[in-house]
Amino acid sequence: MEQKIPCFCDNTFTVDIPEQIDLDANTEYIDQIIDGAFLNFTCPGCGKKHKPEFAISIAWPGKKVRFEVFPELDRGEFYRRKKETPDKGPLARETIIGYPELSDRIMVYRDGLEPIAVEAVKYYLYLKAEETYPDNELEIWYASSTPETLEFHIHGIKEDEIAVMKIPYSLYKKTLDDYRKRPKDEIFTALRVRSYLSVKNTMRPAELK
Numbered sequence: 163m164e165q166k167i168p169c170f171c172d173n174t175f176t177v178d179i180p181e182q183i184d185l186d187a188n189t190e191y192i193d194q195i196i197d198g199a200f201l202n203f204t205c206p207g208c209g210k211k212h213k214p215e216f217a218i219s220i221a222w223p224g225k226k227v228r229f230e231v232f233p234e235l236d237r238g239e240f241y242r243r244k245k246e247t248p249d250k251g252p253l254a255r256e257t258i259i260g261y262p263e264l265s266d267r268i269m270v271y272r273d274g275l276e277p278i279a280v281e282a283v284k285y286y287l288y289l290k291a292e293e294t295y296p297d298n299e300l301e302i303w304y305a306s307s308t309p310e311t312l313e314f315h316i317h318g319i320k321e322d323e324i325a326v327m328k329i330p331y332s333l334y335k336k337t338l339d340d341y342r343k344r345p346k347d348e349i350f351t352a353l354r355v356r357s358y359l360s361v362k363n364t365m366r367p368a369e370l371k
């Protein structure tokens with residue numbers, strides 16, 4: 163689908179955006195999404211790099227999932243909509259809001275982790291980080307894992323600096339076991355709004371609840 167991108171230099175240029183992609187058929191997109199190079203465009207007039215967010219549907223049959231990705235700008239609209247269209251097709255729908263969250267979730271699937279346990283761990287990390295930095299707008303993203311640890315990156319403590327936080331793999335595993343035993347616990351139900359699983363659901367303002 164053609165989309166227009168307006169630039170600060172008063173030039174508007176047209177780009178062609180795929181409406182759907184399949185990560186099994188086009189594995190090159192996996193790395194592009196993870197490293198932030200996905201759908202980056204350069205203004206032909208002034209050379210400025212643009213990273214617009216467009217709605218896109220991303221199937222990953224190998225992981226039995228289909229991501230419905232919305233731009234961060236549509237977050238409020240997603241909550242206000244209250245309903246979603248019935249799911250079609252064999253792949254479970256997961257809503258994702260914003261490309262940073264898309265990159266995070268793709269890494270979680272790539273590394274064979276359970277998104278709900280990762281989001282629950284993030285929730286604990288947010289609580290801890292907010293105690294230390296009550297005045298900062300923090301973003302916490304999954305970064306990598308080893309058999310011993312999961313690594314998260316915290317943005318927003320200082321400008322242009324990323325703090326690294328490592329948690330033992332056993333904490334992740336315990337969270338996952340808790341979820342399997344008691345999926346209806348409040349911590350887990352609070353992470354989900356319809357098909358949207360995200361720690362950000364616990365942080366939305368009252369008017370969007």
Ligand SMILES: [Zn+2]
Nearest residue numbers: 169171205208
């Ligand atoms: Zn330009």
